[in-house]
Amino acid sequence: MLRSARHPAAYIKEEGANPTGSFKARGLALAVTMARHYGFRKLAVPSAGNAAGALAAYAAAAGIEAHIFMPKDVPFANYVEAVAYGARVTLVDGLISDCGRMVAERSKSEGWFDISTLKEPFRVEGKKTMGYELVEQLGWEYPDAVFYPTGGGVGLIGMWKAFAELEELGWVRPGKRPRMIAVQSAGCAPVAKAFEQGAKASEMWENAATFASGLRVPKPYGDAIMLEILRESGGVALGIPDDKILDSLRDWAKNEGLFLSPEGAAATAAYDRLLESGFLKPSDRVVLFNTGSGLKYTDVTAEAMGLQLPRS
Numbered sequence: 001m002l003r004s005a006r007h008p009a010a011y012i013k014e015e016g017a018n019p020t021g022s023f024k025a026r027g028l029a030l031a032v033t034m035a036r037h038y039g040f041r042k043l044a045v046p047s048a049g050n051a052a053g054a055l056a057a058y059a060a061a062a063g064i065e066a067h068i069f070m071p072k073d074v075p076f077a078n079y080v081e082a083v084a085y086g087a088r089v090t091l092v093d094g095l096i097s098d099c100g101r102m103v104a105e106r107s108k109s110e111g112w113f114d115i116s117t118l119k120e121p122f123r124v125e126g127k128k129t130m131g132y133e134l135v136e137q138l139g140w141e142y143p144d145a146v147f148y149p150t151g152g153g154v155g156l157i158g159m160w161k162a163f164a165e166l167e168e169l170g171w172v173r174p175g176k177r178p179r180m181i182a183v184q185s186a187g188c189a190p191v192a193k194a195f196e197q198g199a200k201a202s203e204m205w206e207n208a209a210t211f212a213s214g215l216r217v218p219k220p221y222g223d224a225i226m227l228e229i230l231r232e233s234g235g236v237a238l239g240i241p242d243d244k245i246l247d248s249l250r251d252w253a254k255n256e257g258l259f260l261s262p263e264g265a266a267a268t269a270a271y272d273r274l275l276e277s278g279f280l281k282p283s284d285r286v287v288l289f290n291t292g293s294g295l296k297y298t299d300v301t302a303e304a305m306g307l308q309l310p311r312s
């Protein structure tokens with residue numbers, strides 16, 4: 001947990017130092033451990049990128065086969081790591097929703113266990129540790145708000161569960177639970193749209209496009225649970241345009257020395273927006289999740305910045 005140099009009440013929860021460079025390691029470390037415990041030999045996953053790397057790494061360590069389906073335009077690092085870990089990788093001309101369909105269709109005939117988001121119980125259990133940690137690192141107190149870059153929403157659901165458990169254990173000082181802020185890209189914002197419309201569930205987002213690849217989930221499976229949590233917590237869901245995400249990425253790199261992932265920069269941009277609108281005060285204690293290392297995105301971030309190495 002890093003305190004912002006410019007916003008004394010804001011903390012970045014830096015997830016880039018996890019094995020495989022993103023928070024996806026938390027869920028998949030546990031899910032693969034349990035899959036091995038139950039004797040599964042072949043795991044399959046649709047992934048926006050980072051879950052693929054995490055599954056591939058833990059599967060390799062456990063001696064289990066990993067079958068990965070991901071969009072063909074994922075950040076290059078996600079493809080390279082999955083191949084290097086020995087996973088069977090299929091690059092799909094489509095979105096994570098198309099990948100999910102392929103896994104579901106083939107799992108039975110291929111003998112794969114489908115380890116998709118929220119279709120088995122342990123990824124959410126692994127991700128909930130983010131909730132324990134942020135409370136522990138704030139001296140066993142809740143912050144006022146938590147900004148979570150939201151695709152499938154597993155971390156948001158997991159943290160809410162962690163808060164309930166901390167209360168039951170008596171490990172958190174009595175106080176109001178944080179407002180949960182679901183941050184999406186304006187290029188794929190099904191949860192933000194459903195939240196604005198007061199809907200109970202989201203609708204499939206057509207032509208989803210954003211350089212924050214982890215947020216490109218056009219119809220999250222756990223949308224109804226997320227929307228309930230956002231409302232219960234007094235939070236909100238926002239869609240941030242990619243140009244604002246890039247501005248915030250550059251701003252935090254230059255002024256704070258942090259090279260955020262595009263998903264993390266969506267959270268910092270959302271924080272700026274909610275300070276401007278008065279939804280939050282500068283004195284409100286907030287946790288902003290940088291869900292992955294900026295270094296996993298050098299190709300997509302360079303493209304967004306218009307950067308290229310000179311070729312001789």
Ligand SMILES: Cc1ncc(COP(=O)(O)O)c(C=O)c1O
Nearest residue numbers: 050151152153154214263291292
């Ligand atoms: C870096 C990053 N941030 C955020 C997300 C969204 O996570 P979730 O699906 O748990 O909402 C992803 C998913 O791939 C990701 O890789």
